Amino acid sequence: MLRSDAWLRRALAIGVTFGLIVAASGGGTPTQSPTGGASVPPGESAQPTEESKKGGTIYILTQAEEWDDIDPQRAYTGEDLAFFGGTIMRALTAYTYSEEAVTANTLTPDLATDTGTANATADEWSFTLRDGVTWEDGSDLVCEDVKYGVSRTFANDVITNGPTYAVQYLDIPSNPVTEGDDAVFLSAYYGPYNGTGQDLFDQAVVCDGNTITFHLNQPVADFNYTVTLGFSPVPDPTIHPDLPDAVDQYTLRPWSNGPYKIEEYTQGNGGHFLLTRNENWNAESDPIRPAYPDRWEVLFGIDPKVMDQRLMASQGEDAYAVMYGNVQPENLATVFVDPETPTPDFADRAVSDYDPYSRYYWIDTNKVSNVKHRQAMAAALDRDAIRANSGGDFAGALGDGVIKPNIGQDYAETGMWTGLLGQAIPDNGDPDYARQLIEESGEPMPALTWDYPQTPTRDQEAAIVVDSLGKAGIQVTANPIPPGQYYGIVFNDDQAHEFGWAGWGPDWPNASTVIAPLFTDKGGWNISRVHDQDFVDAVQDAIATLDRAEQAKKWQDLNKLAMERVYVIPTTFGLSQVLAGTKVKPIYQWAPWGSWPYAVMYVTP
Amino acid sequence: MINVEEVEGRAQHSPERPFLSVENLAVQFKTEDGIVQAVDGVSFTLERGKTLAIVGESGSGKSVTAQAIMGLVKGMGGIVSGEIWLDGQELNRLSPSEVQALRGDEMAMIFQDPMSSLHPFYRIGDQIVEAIVAHRKVGRGAARREALEMLKHVGIPAAERRIDAYPHQLSGGMRQRVMIAMALINSPQLLIADEPTTALDVTVQAQILELIRRLQGEFGTTVIIITHDLGVVADVADDVAVMYAARIVEMAPTSEIYNKAEMPYTLGLLASIPRRDRGQQERLDPIPGNPPSPIHLPPGCVFQPRCKYWEQVPESQGDPRTVRPELVETSPRHYVRCLLPQDVRRRISHEVLQSLRGSAE
Amino acid sequence: MVGRSLRQIVWARLRRDKLAMFCLVVLVIYYMIGIFGPVIGPSLGLDPYAFDRAAISDRGGGPIGDFGGISAKHPLGVEWGTGRDILSQLLWGLRISLVVATSATLLTVTVGVIVGIIAGYARGWADMVIGRIMDLVLAFPFLLIILALSNVMTDRITDLGVPPGNPSRIAYLIIVISSFGWPYLARIVRGQVISLREREFVAAAIAMGSSRRRILFTEILPNLWAPLLVYTTLLLPAYVGTEAALSFLGVGVIPPDTTFGAMLANSVSYFRVVPTYLFIPGTILAILVVSFNLLGDALRDALDPRATH
């Protein structure tokens, strides 16, 4: 139905427009050094031959009414990145296709011949392009195309919403201009459309034949992971006059360099997105995409309930469909025995696994400036009820910080609920202790309002928040916000209230993509409005730490410190459940983006 | 002409039945306040080509009587009993579709308010043509020519143009002429005119009465004219039936009614009318009181509560408060429903009419 | 004629209409429950805000037991995900549903009557300006506007001093429902006033020197109560339905409070698994709405002037 989880889905979908939940790694393997891991053959247990897997259509059912972004420099949603990456958009490097999270989180060369070469100080990275890679019109994909694609990131006036690591890391000065129209640009380079500072960019990114070299402004040990985000090539208009770069073009129909191309795209409820084979794709040049099905068809605006029912029934075309979303709570007990095991009826087509996201409640530290008050809120919250309401065991584990265990070495228990806040706090909250903390604060607890993107499930969560904090004498008003407007409102100082719902996942397996954006102004996700200078300094220090193990320790400490100061109240480390039709294979959650392994999927007869 | 059954309730089935014979007609309506006896035991006959006027105040049952003859009452939820013989057919026993075939063909009706009685959305010509086509197999062109002829005949000026007019484009008098044209288009044997001039101005009323009289002469139509105004029918009707509280209380040839009325109600009506042929009287002599409720009729003579003379009824006749008088023939073709002895009635009649005449110049 | 006042006639007619009387009784019961349920409820152990963690499963948060977890403790089952008692929610929800529908109706009628009387009696420019405003309001896609303005208006209402959260949201519902409903009523009233003002008793009132106020409120207003009563009776169920539709679209009260609309809207998610979520509030709502509609129809018949005179 429209309201229930359609809105949740919208929340996520549109939330990601601002980079809300950006996918990251799974598994527990530290991916510190750039290694050119070989691609793991897809579908290890596959009996069908390579030939028999070919053909057919895979349908993707989604509640979203359109893609958030399909511009290569704008796409920033995990599942979208996985789908586009597997079909139409190649990058220099890619993640490995494997059921194993550890393997899957390792890099593999894609457009490049290897996973990149860094100099000794890790501030200069080079990649060499493969031969025979072409655009969908048959023209060669050249080094300048990669360079051009990267340059687009700098056009802040045109390219919005996307990852901005290029601006952050490339050796180009920041824009000194602080007023007027020019202040839009973050960098002294204004992007290819404006052209200002082009020479600066040309010095930072250098094409030498098939080799592209990036000069960085700081050591970045895992820059080859960074190039999976926003570094995709776009046809350089000077080299490909037939493939014009128009903004409209790229918001609706970017040029493909993968095995498929966009045949049709209609947005909206009932709209669809059709990929057909790109005849100019050269299989030889692409080691990781077997490109089995002939077509991919994405059906927009499918009600999540209906989606569940269609996939559970798996009739007709739906047998070839996968869901882009989650199994609804009411069906979980039908599809799964427990969070690991599907029921026999769904044995080979349901997956339950940790997704990349941590869920938490941000607290505006300006509005609730007394740390004891924030601690009292954390102590009072009935996290167990929240988890039960979100699906109980299926919702995932209770969180103890913003860093999720599957990030690897950056995670360590924070002890938030076992004494960090002064004493152990049970899962269902400790109102008495909360009252005590308020007493200790020496100030009266202010009345609070809890902002949240409205869905029925979260409406009930609001009831839990209001009730459990109320037991500790904290007066809370729930403030539902239409999901599409949620982040726009909570980022607006005038409209945001004291605390609210949020979720975040790392961009790649390094807590630098978590702690920094969440609790400093770098990265733009500081909803808690943290401006603690000691914390900012510590984050800077951690980023600059080249030793990965030492860095990991610093992230662990910062995670703990953030929890002690209760910048946020962690709720769950998310678990998600997905379902596919009976004739789609292989069935597993691909760890890098918490998605289906699109590139290696095929249909059985 | 008039021939009322001696014994009410027993129908006569002679082959030489008059053109129209209504026998013991009764109409009831069920309302939530109780059963309304709208018409109770009405009987009369009417010869071909003659005019009967039914006179009565509002609620006396005169319109319902007319509509019962037309077979329109059943559609309104009324329960009709008794017999209506029209030209040898008993209408009350016919099926709805048989009655429908007769309506507008054998018998036609015109109504009080010509504005609301014409369909506001259709051209008058089309409304007449519709009446033709419903009963005769005539082409539309022929029907239209016929309608035009009839419109001319009823005195519509510039009928060629007016045939395509809508009712609201015509004045009240014109509309009533259209209604008459529509009623007469199939040359009905019987025309019932229900208060045809009440809604019209006095000058127009004169025109319409004149028209009806003229057409009746031309077509030989039998006419029942229903009115509350004794003055209107004085020179139109051959016979007059006076109704009061669902019953006929007096019936006689027209001149007899005006000159020798016997029923105190009829006399009261005559005395109530301000007349321009009389000098100004200091006071009129009205019937006291108000008409009875049709649900709660007095148990005896229905007029008794308003009758000035009821105390003069001798005991031998029965108490008018409990005994219902029958309609009896007091002189040939003059019927009266009254418990007063004939001589008393005639004396009163003489006194009242004399005083009325006395005041006339 | 046997004399009875119109009021008596109407009442007598209603009394005779068994179905209408039944509906009236049903509605009285609903209102009694709406008024007293939340007062008496707690003493019966009912609490719509109490979570019952034990009543829901760890596997998906669904209720433990058949038919939505019907048990001695929870006679109508519990809410998915929280274990809150459905019966209690119904009792408390009925109150809000009735408050929203009733207040919105009263507000609609008040505004509609005032504007309608002014438009009908004023003639000329005032009538024309009001007429254009009504046309304008009627032209708006009101669902869309209600949705689009929900947050900003709720905030404005909070700024006006209404407690934040559900009180403001309820106030928004009431205001917004009535602000799109009044023109229909105003049109009806305007028409009535236009025909009433030509009645001779108004001329008679002028002739005896009555003030304009006396004419409007003493002469004309009492003649409007019959159509108003009928309209009100039919407006109430329509507004109960509007509230449900708005809840379905996500505008409405939020937990811990609930309404029939919200319960129904939520139930749709679980309909296949727990049909009682849909059918229990659905049935209770349907009885309410149908009762109102039947009573409205009966009133219309009873007040039908053609049957009266």
Next chain:
Amino acid sequence: MSTSNGQILDVTDLRTYFPIKSRGLIPRTIGQVKAVDGIDLTLAPAETLGLVGESGSGKTTAARSILRLVQPTSGRIELDGQDITHLSSGAMVKVRRKAQMIFQDPYNALNPRHTVGGIISAPFKVQKVVPPGGVRAAVMELMERVGLNPEHYNRYPNEFSGGQRQRIGIARAIALRPKLIVCDEPVSALDVSIQAQILNLLKDLQREFGIAYLFVAHDLAVVRQVSHRVAVMYLGHIVETASQETIYSAPLHPYTHSLLSAIPIPDPAQQKKRNRILLQGDLPSPINPPSGCVFRPRCFQAQEKCAAEVPPLIEVEPGHKVACHFPIAKPPESVVVSMAEEEAEVVAGARDAGVVDSGVMPH
């Protein structure tokens, strides 16, 4: 009797025009209905002036204009010596005590939601008059006086028959002992047997309280019954006025002749003897009245002069005025006037122009 000439009512050159507005965004006046087009009237205390005419003749508008229920366009209305033509509505309140009105439709004229007591006591309340003995007692006395059972004080109008309702209306009208009562077709909606009762009552009240009546009616016989003087209206003009006896026995205007001849007489013998002047068609449109004499198109006397000149209302003998170029004492035995065809669609035109809304036409 405070006027110099002792009249209770003195109306001079009264005109009431209704603008015809175009429908649409910005209504414009596109014409005028000349409902009353310059009439003079006087009325002495305890006198009855009958105002007769067909529907559309303007008699009702005239009556309402005199009481300022309709704002006259021009002219002068003097009531009991006071010029009330331009009094503010506030100032009118006091004046209204002296002049009341009785309406045609006894149901329409009584507020169905008020009790009889409420209706009859309203004048006291509105005028803030407390009669000796209190309002309730006064109302009961009034009810008794007009022939109603005072016990029915708390009943509603729908519980009464038409005649009784008209009595309620009369009781309301006489409550404040007015000097003038304008009766607008007071008996035309009543059954014949009731009509006479009401006419008698009105006469009795006049005798008792010395009330002057302006008696508006279309029924010449009824008017004759109550009036001392009669004025005949046609299309907004008074065409003839005289004492009651003169109008009925020696009329001069062709229209008066036509009207009289059209009245049916409830006596077949008389009926057959009378003159028959059959006017064709209806009243012409008051929006575009005919030039010259307004009666010309339907007149059997009409000549060229009638189209060119408006005939003035001339006093031909004391108290007898007639507006005709060719007055005639004895009309021909039988006349049928044929009529130009344009005249047929008239009233309809005015009605459709939205005049009905302004209350010109009785409905």
Next chain:
Amino acid sequence: MAGYVVRRVLGMVLLLFLLTLTVFFLFNMMPADPARLTCGKACSPAVIEANRHHLELDIPPIEQYQRFVSGIFFGRTFSKDTPRPIECEAPCLGYSFLRNTEVLTLIARAAPVTFWLAIGGFLTWMVVGLTLGIVSALKRGRWIDRTIMGIALIGYSLPSFFIGLVLIFFVILDWNLLPFPQWTTPDKDLGRFVQTMLLPWITIATLYAAFYMRLTRNQVLEIFGEDYIRTARAKGLPERIVVVKHALRAGLTPIVTAAGLDLAGLLGGAIITENIFSLPGLGSLAIGSVLASDLPLITGITLLTAALIIFANLIVDLLYAVIDPRVRVG
């Protein structure tokens, strides 16, 4: 008649003007900052400011409104002083920066879906509603009348979303009588089109037919009391003609009014039905625009819908003149 039409059209233009004004300023109160919405993760106040400038939100509302209106007639250019200006040709209803598409394009894409939904639903309910309403009136008080009116009452009383959902669950999910709705145009795949639209049509028809049954029944019964019906019967017309030609035609005015406005309302998007059946029509577009705070799109759709209703009002008024000759007088 011509003058009447001209006056009505002028009235409509004024109303439309008031409408654009109201809609424009109504939505200026929205809290969501469109400039913020266009700004990505790495968002600085400067970027927001600049975007505000490109979106022309930094000029006074009056001027914004002027540009908006002139855009409708003459077209306009967005992001004028950027390297990538966006041309929006007249009639320009605005540009959705969230979807990077002209509002009119989005509306034009969604309109056919809504058109088919509305027309199909409309025909279904009119046929069913009028037929059953007449039958009910003719059989007044009998069991068939009671049954029809009972059904109408229930259809009338149910929440609007309820019927569609129940239909989906039973007809599609439980009984597998129809495939899942998947919008396609009738020329592409007629079978699929009908299969997709059948339940939405039924849903809409159920909601509306109930109202029209009651309305038709009341109208016919009311007209039956009119004098001219008695005249028609007195003429001896068959009952069928009396009912259809005389009674129904005379009672058509309120039915036409309601039908015109309902159809116009539906053509502006059936928000709930379209959402339930995943139809990519204007209603879905509207909801989507509201959820995403896509102001230009909301404004455009609101305007269009309201304009449709105003236009329908005009058509209905003109239809009166066709139905009722008395209205034809200027």
